[in-house]
Amino acid sequence: MRTAPLTGVVAVALTVAAFLLLGDTPGTGAPGREVRSYYDDHRAQTGVSLYLLVIAAVLFVFFAACLARAVRDVQPGEWLHRVVLAGGVLLAAGFLVGAAITLALLDLSDKSSASPQALQALNVLNEDFFIPFVAGMGLMLLATGLATVGATGSPVPRWLTWAALVLGVLVFIPWVGFFAFALAGVWVITASVLLARRSTPVPEL
Numbered sequence: 001m002r003t004a005p006l007t008g009v010v011a012v013a014l015t016v017a018a019f020l021l022l023g024d025t026p027g028t029g030a031p032g033r034e035v036r037s038y039y040d041d042h043r044a045q046t047g048v049s050l051y052l053l054v055i056a057a058v059l060f061v062f063f064a065a066c067l068a069r070a071v072r073d074v075q076p077g078e079w080l081h082r083v084v085l086a087g088g089v090l091l092a093a094g095f096l097v098g099a100a101i102t103l104a105l106l107d108l109s110d111k112s113s114a115s116p117q118a119l120q121a122l123n124v125l126n127e128d129f130f131i132p133f134v135a136g137m138g139l140m141l142l143a144t145g146l147a148t149v150g151a152t153g154s155p156v157p158r159w160l161t162w163a164a165l166v167l168g169v170l171v172f173i174p175w176v177g178f179f180a181f182a183l184a185g186v187w188v189i190t191a192s193v194l195l196a197r198r199s200t201p202v203p204e205l
Helices: 004-022 032-041 043-074 080-108 116-127 131-148 158-170 176-198
Strands: none
Touching (some): 004 176, 043 080, 043 176
């Protein structure tokens, strides 16, 4: 499929939309009653955001597979393309597990049997659950950069391979990682478009 790399563009767009819909969720210090009130009052938009996040997770796997294939074509005897795909799978798994935790909060918010302490504990877990998908993005970009930065016939421009390498490192640095993760989304969009253009045959004159 020539348009398969564009799944990265759609995945990033859905991720941004999902996080915007989630809005300003209760922080880790919020009491259980505040957590209950928030999710009970924002049931519809939270449900839609979770649906978008699940679709984004699936599309990220497709994009990672396209990216891994392009890396494999550059370095056919290497193994880094497997790390690229593994990073995409880890990113998707992080999104899916995070969505499941948020769904549990949404489900318990209107249950009188759910204690404020349980809601508070689940909310802390939900708010701090970001390491898997951030690490997955970093792993995917880092492996891509390592495999293509010095290779001939790279599927993306040299500056983009260096950007992948730098962002792949920065994602794992505390406090800096959040901004690097956001910039990684821009990288995915750019790489998606370039890979799609690369896979489109040039018409004969």
